[in-house]
């Protein structure tokens with residue numbers, strides 16, 4: 435795979451997702467970082483987004499619920515260059531009916547080289563990184579190069 439470098443925007447487009455057992459942790463994290471989060475554009479899967487909006491007053495775009503395709507919608511946005519960071523508190527103790535979608539979302543986040551936080555510690559580090567303060571360079575797959583490599 436060949437890569438090219440793009441500039442991530444200073445106002446990040448952040449996707450917030452949590453499985454049911456992890457939703458209280460994500461809501462608490464959003465409350466703690468409310469001021470910083472309010473400076474960015476927020477997206478979430480359906481139920482997660484509804485709860486975060488209600489509990490924190492943060493404005494966000496809620497997509498479909500995860501099991502109904504919300505993970506795939508976030509994955510599509512990542513592929514289109516519309517998401518800069520993913521906070522995904524997935525449940526390490528429960529299998530999900532939509533496990534393939536969860537895996538696909540994590541895979542596509544790796545493909546497009548966006549920062550991913552799967553627990554509070556990594557999310558804290560990500561949000562307090564100096565890279566949050568401005569735009570930063572990020573490598574993404576070079577689509578032209580990829581097609582060339584396959585032909």
Ligand SMILES: O=C(CO)COP(=O)(O)O
Pocket residue numbers: 451452453454478479480481482483498499500501504505536
């Ligand atoms: O299932 C999810 C992520 O895999 C999250 O979906 P909800 O936010 O709708 O609960």
